[in-house]
Amino acid sequence: MSATALPQISTRRRLTDKVMRGSLLAGTLIALIPLILIIYYLIHKGLSAWAMSGFFTTDPTGSFFGSPGGIRSAILGSLEIVALATLISIPIGIGVALYLTEFGKDSWFANTVRYFVDVMTGVPSIMFGLFIYIVLVIGRFGGSGFAAWKGAVAISLLMLPIVIRSAEVVLLLVPSSLREAALALGAPRWRVVFKVVLPTSASGLVTGSLLAIARGMGETAPLLFTVSTAFALTFSLNQQMNTMPFLIYTDITSPRAAIQTIAWGTALTLVAIVLILNLLARFVASRSRMA
């Protein structure tokens, strides 16, 4: 058989193809520019703050003159608040996800819950702050107005839908043959949940939780209405507390260059922690991927 030559693609079509492919590539590169710029400035300006003496070991002084101090109380405050938020949101979140996959399934109630979780996902973070303000802060619940634990509750509300959604996806991946095998051997449902479903999906649950924690760590808006801020280091969860996002937020508006530098240093610290959490999540996810 003799090969029949295909007609050449017209110059115009070939040109359009080239131009459009080029602009798609250009779009991709444009998308990367902000990331590169942000990371460049964070490192460029943040490292000079890190180099200041006592940056990680002293608290901010809050005084306009003299040494601006370090950011110790902000780092520890953020960790305390997010730790408490994690303690609240992870068990509840995984519990709701277990309900959805193991008991609720496709019932109307489960679907309503799913819908509301979706709604929660779309609610701006500032609204969770307002909610806690209305419910807990106005009435000075627990004896004080602004308090670290109230901020933790607000952050946990924000983390909840993330935990629930990611946990539900992971729990659905557990093969039902495993559940059926355990049930057929006579195991009660609660043993199936705790001995089969949860261990099988553990790494996926950890991944989702780490991402939720990373998200909670960087949120500022809910803290405005619930924790406010402080300079001194405190471990009392019933007081106002310093946090990294809030410190950046207040330092930005300062006219003093040294304090602006502190803001960059804090931002670099915060981004570093969030990125480490993200990478950790990716690592856990890649370590054991369920088939």
Add this chain to the structure above:
Amino acid sequence: MEASATTVTGGRSVLERSPIGRLPDRVLKWGLSALAALILILIVYFFIRLIGQSGHVFSTYGLNFVFGNNWDVQANIYHGGALLFGTIVTSVIALILGVPVAVAGAIYINELCPRRLRNPLTILVDLLAAVPSVVYGLWGVFVLAPRLLPAEKWFASTFSFIPWIGGGIPQLYNYFIAGLILAIMILPIVSAISREVIATVPSEHKEAALALGATRWEMIRMAVLPYSRPGITGGAMLGMGRAVGETIAVVLVIGSAPKIGTHLFAQGYTLAAVIANEFGEATGIHTSALFAAGLVLFVLTLIVNMIARWFITRGSHGTRGTGATGMTIASGPANEK
């Protein structure tokens, strides 16, 4: 079946658990159901409390609170039209600037880029989602706004004939800068949803287009884009939902002027920004007005997200909405597998 062999005292089959043995199962089931119900109760309770706190404002101002243009703290008058205007304008700017870039990136990563580059590029775009919003604000205040001001001035005077876009004198902080920051912030979510939707285009469609002699771009235009259009639209709406509610990055670069800006580079305000900014010193009806602004914002995000979800479920071609897309919606693109 010999009943005598399979029953123990009390007429219960040996295969049946004792009432006490059944208890943990019941506790687990009802405990978890109660947790799930807690979510519903929380949201409904929040909504009721929010309406309760802001009802006073709506009975005083009526619809003027939403659409009237006079937010004057000194005179104690709260007509928040300028806030709604600023919120919508900045989100629309974010969509115009962000969506084409995000979709182009998604198409390139899925259809054109060499396989080896696919994963690194995805991770890089997703990293934008990991940057906290206050850091975007910091960068916007000290880098973006001052650096772009000369360019904005040139643009405004060169294109002064276009209504609303040019003509005015650009301020350091303005609608455009806020919209640009928002565009960067919604990039990862729009890109992630678009990537997911584009990945679901059946390869038969693409191969058929190529077999008929289409070039790569023609294949993308005729096979990929029509199939994934509803999903991409949904992703863009979801990005808009994020942009509408974003607070901290916007409050730093919007200029905090509660009036309807006369041009693109004028100072403005958004619903979320006014709440964050004026909250500290608000008392009396001012506080209620801020709660009411919160209610308007809440309803606005609900509407935008509902439209987004409608598009995404329509675009997911029969697959259940709780799949990977649901996960991306919830936890952001960094979670994509």
